[in-house]
Amino acid sequence: MPDIIRLLPDSLANQIAAGEVVQRPASAIKELLENSIDAGADEVTVIIKDAGKTMMQIMDNGKGMSETDARMSLERHATSKITKTEDLFSIRTMGFRGEALASIAAVSQMEIKTRQEGEELGTLIAVEASEIKKQEPVVCDKGTSICIKNLFYNVPARRNFLKSNGVEMKHIVEEFQRVALANPEVKFSLYQNDLETYSLPGGKLSQRIIGLFGKNYREQLASCSEEMAEVKIYGYIGKPEFARKTRGEQFFFVNNRFIKSNYLNHAVMNAFEGLLPDGSFPFYVLFIELDPVHVDINVHPTKTEIKFDDERTIYTLVRAAVKQALATHNITPTIDFQA
Ligand code: ADP
Numbered sequence: 001m002p003d004i005i006r007l008l009p010d011s012l013a014n015q016i017a018a019g020e021v022v023q024r025p026a027s028a029i030k031e032l033l034e035n036s037i038d039a040g041a042d043e044v045t046v047i048i049k050d051a052g053k054t055m056m057q058i059m060d061n062g063k064g065m066s067e068t069d070a071r072m073s074l075e076r077h078a079t080s081k082i083t084k085t086e087d088l089f090s091i092r093t094m095g096f097r098g099e100a101l102a103s104i105a106a107v108s109q110m111e112i113k114t115r116q117e118g119e120e121l122g123t124l125i126a127v128e129a130s131e132i133k134k135q136e137p138v139v140c141d142k143g144t145s146i147c148i149k150n151l152f153y154n155v156p157a158r159r160n161f162l163k164s165n166g167v168e169m170k171h172i173v174e175e176f177q178r179v180a181l182a183n184p185e186v187k188f189s190l191y192q193n194d195l196e197t198y199s200l201p202g203g204k205l206s207q208r209i210i211g212l213f214g215k216n217y218r219e220q221l222a223s224c225s226e227e228m229a230e231v232k233i234y235g236y237i238g239k240p241e242f243a244r245k246t247r248g249e250q251f252f253f254v255n256n257r258f259i260k261s262n263y264l265n266h267a268v269m270n271a272f273e274g275l276l277p278d279g280s281f282p283f284y285v286l287f288i289e290l291d292p293v294h295v296d297i298n299v300h301p302t303k304t305e306i307k308f309d310d311e312r313t314i315y316t317l318v319r320a321a322v323k324q325a326l327a328t329h330n331i332t333p334t335i336d337f338q339a
């Protein structure tokens with residue numbers, strides 16, 4: 001019998017991997033925003049057309065890429081962020097898997113323009129379904145601009161699976177908010193179909209919260225800060241009377257990475273016990289900082305699920321930080337919600 005096992009061609013392997021990394025336009029936005037942050041940008045502009053279905057562009061003023069690196073950035077498992085196994089245990093960057101650009105390029109028409117400081121000319125690379133169509137020198141600003149057109153144009157099943165523009169845009173705004181909250185010192189703008197919907201100057205976290213969610217948040221924030229056993233917790237919670245009927249505005253960041261955790265959410269709810277009317281959810285933006293050796297962020301490709309070595313300590317600290325913030329603002333469980 002002949003042997004039948006073959007290695008997949010790169011373009012096909014990338015397309016299969018893309019299924020995990022890029023579920024929808026918002027996943028691409030998340031990856032590109034994180035790359036801009038990792039590149040040290042302090043100004044990032046996002047342009048979206050048709051909820052990202054026809055066009056998404058992200059421009060940053062970060063460190064840019066050399067011509068060779070720009071070409072390499074499209075290879076799968078190609079990254080400048082880690083080099084050896086040990087690095088996995090001390091990750092300080094948002095990215096490290098080296099799959100995002102390769103995956104997005106496998107399922108779209110992508111154009112990269114990038115220039116490093118001190119270089120006269122930058123590099124332009126156009127790629128379609130993993131195939132390089134063009135590579136040439138270009139006059140461009142310092143930093144990187146990546147434009148993604150027609151996401152999933154070559155994967156009809158995925159394209160048809162996309163939700164309405166309203167729903168897809170909501171996911172994009174969510175990712176934008178998360179990165180904007182984690183990096184308040186960075187200036188961000190978001191344009192939707194030529195309309196600027198967010199314009200956020202760099203500043204403090206409280207200003208970022210107000211810039212994203214509205215001026216009425218100004219009076220509603222209680223600051224949080226707790227430090228113990230080399231774990232630091234800081235951020236803001238919304239006062240109980242500001243709680244909403246929907247769960248939307250609740251954010252945890254671990255070492256500046258947005259994460260989802262029902263367990264830690266429970267710690268916050270527990271601290272608010274007796275203060276909230278049934279079925280309402282408090283606003284919070286909480287940052288947890290700890291030595292990266294004590295967290296595993298490589299649990300899932302999108303990195304929103306993580307594992308702590310000692311989850312219980314983190315739980316206790318989060319609850320303590322929220323309780324302390326409530327106490328500092330003289331919020332005690334005596335409010336009568338029946339009145
Ligand atoms: P990862 O972020 O996990 O390294 P990506 O596929 O997202 O993988 O990016 C591959 C590489 O391309 C990065 O490691 C980085 O060196 C480079 N890169 C991507 N985006 C940018 C950017 N906006 N500015 C500078 N370099 C970038």
Ligand code: MG
Nearest residue numbers: 031035095100
């Ligand atoms: Mg990345």
